[in-house]
Amino acid sequence: MTSKDFPTVEGSVFFPGDEGYDTELAGFQTAYRHRPALVVAARGAEDVRIAVTYAQEHGLPVAVQATGHGLSVASEGGVVVSTRALDGVRIDSETRTAWIGAGVQWGRVVEEAARFGLAPLSGSFPGVGAVSYLLGGGVPLLGREFGYASDHVRTVEVVTADGELRTVDAASDPDLFWALRGAGHNFGVVTAIEVGLVPVERIYGGGLLFDGKHAAELMRVYAQWSATVPETLTSSIGFIPYPDLPFLPDDLRGRYVAHVRIVFNGPAQEGERLVAPLRAVAPRLSDDLGDMPYTDAGEIYREPPFPHAYSGTSVLLDGLDEDAFDAVLKATGPEADLMVVLGVRHLGGAMSRTPADGGGAVGHRDAQYLVHLVTPIDGNAELEAARSVHGDVRAALAPRALGRALLFEFGDGERASQAQTRSGYGAADYRRLAQLKRRLDPGNLFRHNRNIVPATD
Ligand SMILES: Cc1cc2nc3c(=O)[nH]c(=O)nc-3n(C[C@H](O)[C@H](O)[C@H](O)COP(=O)(O)OP(=O)(O)OC[C@H]3O[C@@H](n4cnc5c(N)ncnc54)[C@H](O)[C@@H]3O)c2cc1C
Structure with a gap:
């Protein structure tokens, strides 16, 4: 596989041995790292769409990395989408929401929201990626008053396993919207999230x-x-x-x-x-x-x-x-x-x-x-x-x-186990997630995470 085989993207594509491959894959967790066949340093949602479509067509699993704080299963030979250049943040003070790109760290959102007397439901460390945290639920510093951070998510922009860029909210696809707010790492590469802010200065x-x-x-x-x-x-x-x-x-x-x-x-x-x-x-x-x-x-x-x-x-x-x-x-x-x-x-x-x-x-x-x-x-x-x-x-x-x-x-x-992932959810929710995974990602393209295996029954 060479760069010639890969469609043109706005960002960069690195193969093993390329200058930039190691730097793009370096993250906060240094115990190990992804070793994919290629890493796509995405510059926009369209790059992500191209990367997922390519992976789907070539039968390659897709992993995602923003900061590398939560690296679980390392990809060997698949495609990694690196989101760190998806770094846009937009605050809407009227609707009290933030539109957050997939590469943004909480510290940025905290700073930007504060200009409007608002705060996001961020966690203890400002360097953590906002999007992955929101996709996993997110335990905020102000959690007991305002709930899980994901309870405040309004819209998720995600590229699903079929290569489609979808804007998902409570009306467009209630099942997927539910899954993306707690088990979101399994259902696609999220390019941005719109989330509510709270009036805390x-x-x-x-x-x-x-x-x-x-x-x-x-x-x-x-x-x-x-x-x-x-x-x-x-x-x-x-x-x-x-x-x-x-x-x-x-x-x-x-x-x-x-x-x-x-x-x-x-x-x-x-x-x-x-x-x-x-x-x-x-x-x-x-x-x-x-x-x-x-x-x-x-x-x-x-x-x-x-x-x-x-x-x-x-x-x-x-x-x-x-x-x-x-x-x-x-x-x-x-x-x-x-x-x-x-x-x-x-x-x-x-x-x-x-x-x-x-x-x-x-x-x-x-x-x-x-x-x-x-x-x-x-x-x-x-x-x-x-x-x-x-x-x-x-x-x-x-x-x-x-x-x-x-x-x-x-x-x-390598030790991430089914039992570990299952223990993250109640039994009925896990079943619902596995069934949804079968609908949206039957080939388990997104498996380099705490994987929800598509239901077979
Ligand atoms: C020091 C420290 C403090 C923390 N404090 C808190 C806290 O207060 N509250 C809390 O809830 N959590 C906390 N966490 C946990 C943190 O929320 C998770 O580790 C989170 O997954 C980190 O996201 P990241 O983008 O920084 O890391 P990454 O390693 O880049 O991402 C983690 C995983 O998320 C998935 N992922 C990342 N981006 C996307 C995307 N765009 N689309 C789909 N999947 C994606 C991938 O599977 C990836 O492996 C903390 C972690 C650390 C290390």
């Missing part, structure tokens, strides 16, 4: 950092406290055994810490009152809670901004069993053989309610907490060790587990 937010020796006590207080807070407050707690590395800030370097993150859409005075029980647990290593613009909310989680190799997993829980967490903290704390970053996000509130329009294919909406684990890895031995610890944690939490949050599953490479 400032929040009361930030983090409370504690020495990890208070971890068990903090977890107990957090479990009880979080069950009492209003829906306008969304929070999480992280437990992080930081390595002793020079590039880390002094308050984190070589320390096991507990980090409570707060996002409250309300007056600072009320926020202060609400967080008082957490502040009372122990002296804080740092405390930057206060009034802030939403544009600074991407700093709250203090997530590493540089590409690295990592493995991660998740458990959605219907509630917190405090005793189980003692075992989890032990397995993931500083005595563990490898670094495990443990996060517990408070869900519930509006996220647990089905929106008036029926919502999308978000899995396990009734979950009240999301536990996620991430381990930086260096090579296969560490990957296996990480999988083993992550599996132990999932087992410890199994009695209250509803399933997994597929957006928070990282680095599974």
Whole structure:
């Protein structure tokens, strides 16, 4: 296969060995990467249409990459559509919506929306691709008040397996519109999404950092406290055994810490009152809670901004069993053989309610907490060790587990399994998705993801 065989596109097409092939495929996850027969760096929806049609005609699977944060199964020999140049953002302040190209990162949308006193339902890290996040449901910083980010999607522009560019909304194709809002990675290459914005300019937010020796006590207080807070407050707690590395800030370097993150859409005075029980647990290593613009909310989680190799997993829980967490903290704390970053996000509130329009294919909406684990890895031995610890944690939490949050599953490479994908959805929803997959992608062109296999019955 050579560039001569491929139709002309506005963007670029790279084959193995071409200058630009590796750069186009480099992403945030560095444990592995796609190795396709060709990568199409799309410049517009028409390029995507040409790439999908070509793949269909040549029997090649199609994978998609924006930032590479959520790379699951790597493509070997297929077509990769790289969306990073689909970088348009348009805010409509009248309809309070954003039109977001497939290559756009949340940080951009946050900045653009803020000019109009609006905010998107973005997540903790501004570098994450907005479109993939929305297609997977999206757990927002303001989730308990406004629900899953995908509940706010109005229109999806997508190239389906038949090579057709469709504009999908609730009226045009209700089934596909439902699937695209929670299981969207399986149904095509999305070129842009129109999504609702919320009128939030400032929040009361930030983090409370504690020495990890208070971890068990903090977890107990957090479990009880979080069950009492209003829906306008969304929070999480992280437990992080930081390595002793020079590039880390002094308050984190070589320390096991507990980090409570707060996002409250309300007056600072009320926020202060609400967080008082957490502040009372122990002296804080740092405390930057206060009034802030939403544009600074991407700093709250203090997530590493540089590409690295990592493995991660998740458990959605219907509630917190405090005793189980003692075992989890032990397995993931500083005595563990490898670094495990443990996060517990408070869900519930509006996220647990089905929106008036029926919502999308978000899995396990009734979950009240999301536990996620991430381990930086260096090579296969560490990957296996990480999988083993992550599996132990999932087992410890199994009695209250509803399933997994597929957006928070990282680095599974070849190991992505049917069971893993199924666990992201309720059984009836998974069946509906598999049937829809049979209608729209019977040849499973889009299988280099957490794959929903087309139904056969
Ligand atoms: C540091 C960090 C913080 C995070 N915080 C949050 C959070 O707060 N809330 C939350 O919900 N999630 C969060 N996530 C998870 C994140 O939403 C997913 O990893 C998401 O898939 C990343 O999308 P991406 O475009 O950045 O990554 P990519 O790796 O480029 O895309 C991930 C996958 O999405 C699919 N895909 C991408 N673009 C398209 C497209 N245009 N059409 C069809 N399929 C596509 C592909 O299968 C691709 O492999 C976080 C992840 C990280 C690493």
